[in-house]
Amino acid sequence: MLSQRLANLEESATLALNAKVKALQASGQTVYNLTAGEPDCDTPAYIQKSVAKALDQNKYTPTAGLPALRYAIANSARGFYTAKWITEDNIVVTAGAKPALFAIFQVLLDPGDEVIIPSPSWVSYKRQVELAGGAVVEVPLRKNFDLDAKAIAKKISPRTKIVLINSPHNPTGLVFSAREIAKLARVVKDKPIFVLSDDIYARLVYGDDYSPITTQPFNKDRLVIINGFSKSQALTGWRIGYLIAPPAVATAVAQLLSHTFGNAPLPSQNAALSALAGGDQPPMLKDLTR
Numbered sequence: 001m002l003s004q005r006l007a008n009l010e011e012s013a014t015l016a017l018n019a020k021v022k023a024l025q026a027s028g029q030t031v032y033n034l035t036a037g038e039p040d041c042d043t044p045a046y047i048q049k050s051v052a053k054a055l056d057q058n059k060y061t062p063t064a065g066l067p068a069l070r071y072a073i074a075n076s077a078r079g080f081y082t083a084k085w086i087t088e089d090n091i092v093v094t095a096g097a098k099p100a101l102f103a104i105f106q107v108l109l110d111p112g113d114e115v116i117i118p119s120p121s122w123v124s125y126k127r128q129v130e131l132a133g134g135a136v137v138e139v140p141l142r143k144n145f146d147l148d149a150k151a152i153a154k155k156i157s158p159r160t161k162i163v164l165i166n167s168p169h170n171p172t173g174l175v176f177s178a179r180e181i182a183k184l185a186r187v188v189k190d191k192p193i194f195v196l197s198d199d200i201y202a203r204l205v206y207g208d209d210y211s212p213i214t215t216q217p218f219n220k221d222r223l224v225i226i227n228g229f230s231k232s233q234a235l236t237g238w239r240i241g242y243l244i245a246p247p248a249v250a251t252a253v254a255q256l257l258s259h260t261f262g263n264a265p266l267p268s269q270n271a272a273l274s275a276l277a278g279g280d281q282p283p284m285l286k287d288l289t290r
Ligand SMILES: Cc1ncc(COP(=O)(O)O)c(C=O)c1O
Pocket: 036, 037, 095, 096, 097, 098, 099, 122, 166, 170, 198, 200, 228, 229, 230, 231, 236, 240, 241
């Protein structure tokens, strides 16, 4: 009875295992949960309080997000990515990073288009690409888990539409080296290929040299960044993320969302505003670094 599109779809292995662990814990067993990427600390109290104060706000917001939030995200991203070109026109706020990824594949891919993904990779990329009609081309990471830009170059074909990178990387936890990121920038330069950078863990870096692709000289009209507050602000359950894309792509994403998921929940947008006003520093970074 289900559509052909869903023929290969199964529940995310991470979330299925997470549910299993929680059920075992609820039954009284001691189980250490290394499944979902979820900080085991509370959302900072000042964020909780600021949301509680704004509970009388309960209407739709613009699909792309509250103007003040898009402005604040752009402001923070300009500094974090050393990227003067980022403005609120590049930002679309979503209900977590997952819908941002889903939307970008829907917006950029035609049937048969290829997405190069370093492997191993986070479980949902492949399924999301396939749901958009695309095909995944996996390129193994190097032996030391770094990106392999040369191997990626060899896999580029006329059907390649996106090269996806994810640093710090899930599942290895490794930060890709500046050398390989620079090489990748040279590989895709002047090609009609988007770089999709899933930076959901980028604010949780423990001293390693983090080198965002934004610092490389290549066509910013072909760059999409996925980010959010789930991991860095312990807001996983609140569902709040965003993407940074060329304005025409951001507009297409907002149009798609306007017919599908709608705006991100307003209390969660207020939480993100409060996090950014507090400096957007992960509250648990010091503890995790020790
Ligand atoms: C690499 C990666 N990207 C995206 C996500 C999704 O994040 P969110 O909870 O904001 O949808 C996760 C969550 O586990 C992840 O590990």
